[in-house]
Amino acid sequence: MKKTGYLLLMVSLIAVVSCNKENPFEPDIEVIKKYEVVFVSDRNSGGETSLELGAKTELFSAGLDSISQKRLTFNQTWDFDPVYSPDGSKIAFTAYSSESNSNIILYDIAAKTQKILSEGREPVYSRDGSKIAFLDGESIGIVNSDGSNKVILDLPEGKPRSVNFSPDGARLIFVLQNGNASEIYSVNINGSDLNKITETEDYEVYCNYSPDGSRVVSVAYTNTVAQIFIMNSDGSxxxxxxxxxxxxxxxxxTPDGGEIIFVSNRNGRSEIFVMNSDGSNQRQLVSFSDFADDPVISSDGKIVAVTVDNGFKKNLWFYNRETGQLNEMPGFNANNFSPNFKPVSD
Structure with a gap:
């Protein structure tokens, strides 16, 4: 009887996860096994994620079946910003002990161990996995992925934001905010050859390289409205x-560089859109009845994870670009957000 009850529970869970009136999710075991995300959840706290309110957040992982959710961290910190290493064996994340104190932690998935790499926040990996860049106070730090050879870059006055590696790992691109001015810079990872690649009246807030490194996509406030730009990697x-x-x-x-997925409220609420990388053919990718934000895409470009806020809780949804299938992850009455895909194995 116990086994029968368990099987009925599993079937019910799959039905809850998979059901979508317009496009029922039909589980494909090979697809389910292929994709995995790490995400942040407060399910073991009172439901709040604000640092000021004191609720803890931990890291969890899940496959697209959404049933095999696993808690990864059991810390006395607020864990945020998880990102898989390029080989999928480790996860770097930020652990806040207070609003002003945070460390970059490396979690080894197989060993289930954690290692402090440095003080700092918001880690990003180089494409080859050898280095991690992060925000360190009002500067940028770079460290080998084993924690050795930490370097703090000497930057102009300001607050760096939106740090990312070039695809070849040789340079960093970032936004530097200083009062009412905000521009995009690039620099070699040893701190040499610092270049300001924008100089406009717009207020830059985000930047990242295209997959081949030849272009940069950015977000800047133009007349108080955030707009998306593209430029050559030197700013031209x-x-x-x-x-x-x-x-x-x-x-x-997208991983092939041909399209750009983005968020816009042009239809009256925050929705997920896509356009060609030259700005043409702008169209809605997927529609939600609630506030949709923070899209991330799998390394093969097929699955998009979106954080959806219904006004009470945040939760993750998965959208299959090939089939149009859309399914929500069971939320367990908690906030679930900040997903990052494990790189897909061929």
Missing amino acids: NRIRLTNTEEWNNKPLF
Whole structure:
């Protein structure tokens, strides 16, 4: 009887996860096994994620079946910003002990161990996995992925934001905010050859390289409205891709570099859109009845994870770009957000 009850529970859970009135999710075991995300959840706290309110957040992982959710961290800290290593064996994340104190932690998935790499926050990996860059106070730190050879870059006055590696790992690109001015810079990872690649009246807030490193996509406030731009990696030929009265934000290239997925409220609420990398053919990718934000895409470009906020809780949804299938992860009455895909194995 116990086994029968367990099987009925599993079937019910799959039905809850998979059901979508317009496009029922039909589980494909090979697809389910192929994709995995790490994400942040507060399910073991009172439901709040604000540092000021004191609720803890931990890291969890889940496959697209959404049933095999696993708690990864059991810390007395607020764990945020998880990102898989390129080989999928480790996860770097930020652990806050207070609002002003945080460390970059490396979690070894197989060994289930954690190691402090440095003080700092918001880690990003180089494509080859050998280095991690992060924000360190009002500067940028770079460390080998084993924690050795930490370097703090000597930057102009300001607050760096949106740090990312070039695809070859040789340079970093970042936004430097200083009062009412905010521009994009690039620099070699040893701190040499610092270049300001934008100099406009717009207020830059985000930047990242295209997959081949030849271009940079950015977000800048133009007349108080966030718009998306694209330029060559040296800042030349800067072109505005969006031109709406409403904001456009969170752009990310598809892995082949041909399209850009982004968030816009041009339809009256925050929704997920896609366009060609030259700005043409802008269209809604997927629609939600609630506030959709923070899209991330699998390394093969097929699955998009989106954080959806219904006004009470945040939760993750998965959208299959090939089939149009859409399913929500069981939320367990908690906030679940900040997903990052494990790189897909061929």
